[in-house]
Amino acid sequence: MLVNRRTALKQVLVVSAGLALLPSCLRKTTPASITLKNIAVDGEGENMLALLADTLIPTTSTPGAKDVKAHLFALTMVDDCFKKDDQQKWLTGMKAFSALSEKNNGKSFGDSTPEARKTLLELLEKSKPEDGEAAYFYHATKRLIVQGYTNSEYYLTKVQVYELVPGRFYGSVPVKPAGRKTA
């Protein structure tokens, strides 16, 4: 059963990255807002990442991943800290991800409705990184966006306060029932 579901899911995720995209020469490209040394991602790709970040960790009464520029952190990490092979896999995956949006929503990720974007991510959430190009891209990007968000100034000063100078260490303190924080 489980095996069949996974196989079915994998089939859903398979897209041909080349087909669904317009040839890039027909599009006007703007450069990304940060300088990239190793990967070619333009302003459009950056916008898609920003929307992906915003769909993953949305702006509510508190800032979301896009507000803290977690997508730019993700780009920087892929550019500087990924091995060459993984950078290629990630770029291919990014195209496959766009193509998957076209295939499933009939629209680019950017033009899709917020609900459609979320549905697409929820579909990918069920996958494993090795389930295909788009799945690899999704999981790698999600990890970086979560890392960027939880290591942002906002998060570390307002959500889980990072103390540069704790001035104390206690080896055994009672666990306090923590009140739930509103995200």
Add this chain to the structure above:
Amino acid sequence: MANINTGAQDRTFDAIVIGSGISGGWAAKEFTEKGLKTLVLERGRDVKHLKDYPTTNMYPWEFKHRGQIPEAIKEEAPVVSRCYAFKEDAMHFFVKDKEHPYEQDKPFDWIRGYQVGGKSLLWARQTQRWSDYDFEGPARDGFAVDWPIRYADIAPWYSYVEKFVGISGNKDGLDNLPDGEFLPAMEMTAVEKYFQGFVSKNYKDRNVIYGRCAHLSEPQPIHIEQGRVKCQKRNLCQRGCPFGGYFSSNSSTLPWAEKTGNLTLRPDAVVHSIIYDEQKGKATGVRVVDAKTKETTEYYARVIFVNAAAINSNLILLNSTSSRFPQGLGNDSGVLGKYFAFHNYRATIYADYDGFMDVTTEGRRPTSAYIPRFRNVKKQETDFLRGYAAGFDTGRRKWNSQDGVGTSLKDQLFNEEMGNWYVGSHMMGETIPKEISQLTLDKAKKDEWGMPVIHINLGYDDNDEKMIKDFHEQMTEMYTKAGFTNIRTGDSKQAPGLDIHEMGGARMGKDPKTSVLNKWNQMHDVKNVFVTDGACMTSTSTQNPSLTYMALTARAVDYAVGQMKRGDL
């Protein structure tokens, strides 16, 4: 910058110290305090306490890669990238592979810090004393040569340096790990205390203690006088500490030496070799190559201390050839560069613990608990020689679930979950110094400063493999009996060197035919040259070694100055 235009008189001192790291800093402090005009030669750049710690007050989000080392740097510097402390916040204090190449006859990860302060900025600050079970090791078990000293010779010097350094610890009353001069210990966790009680109840001669470490838990007047204050438990020590909370040459010994007015510190001064005068029958000075201009200068002194860290000290001595010493300075025995050794850090063991779910830890702690050596201590009991100590660290697992998309994910990221406790140990095994474990020079290959490139030939042996197996077995048994679950043993297979406890090559011994240094760290064959860093170590035992280098250094300076006053040097 070294100035070649000054007269020889301006380049003459009472004492020269080569290297400004943990041991060189101590030599500088002792000589200058005793009134000797002292020149410290350091091949790296200057690093001033407080002023030159660029990352020390940075928040996590201020690091472009949140601490991670970019791939381009890793590719270019695979060796140093394997060191756990080589992260974005401290990478400027490490030597990158390409800057200073060396030859590995077998894989050897040589981790270096070339700057004023050396590796004292980066060390993990663990400071355990040796006991006679350590000093008597080679004689009892028949390897290397007998140490020319015993615990009683060094004990007062341990006390002497501990008081100045500031060591946080407990009086544990163990004869295999003697107590020292301690500032209060920091706290152990609930699980560490539990395991401590469990082990002492169930095992004769096995103990879990709080690891003694060079942190000012409660500064004394002598520390305040150094300008250091209480450790604030930031646990960001490798960046350099704005409080001087841990001991480094930069925060402690070097500024102290400077205050005496007797110190001359020359950064960017690569010591090439020691000058030997055949007529006088002693060393007269050193040849220095300016790190930037490559100009050569000679400096002179009555006594020379070699503290360039174990491998570089061997390199300098091997490179100091003359017709009297064609095989390297003070090498009549032919053992210089040989019997090199290290600590075996390959094995780890991790587990979970489901007790003490009602408590957790709070704040940060720059140290951990420690399991002193319990194997083969009083008598030989296994099929391998010597034994291992172990770190012991625990904590409560806390995480944020990262499942889901949208507001549900965000909600989880805002609300931390708490799991059970993790426990973990790593072994610190004694390795046996052997003749084939050698440092040699490639005379044909020279670096930018005209120094021959050093060959390092060092590997694991059968004794090490057996010890790893025993560590896994013994620790698994102790963990299991204590009720720890999900036990996972590991063998990193890491190359020697990554322990950063390389030792030997110019070992101490009683017999000039089989050793390089006498019981005062003085060269048998060249009385005014002393080696007091890791190069002097006859055997390695299991303790983190730097405290012993410091004590030996202070002791050797005291002896040297006594000899100078008597006119013997």
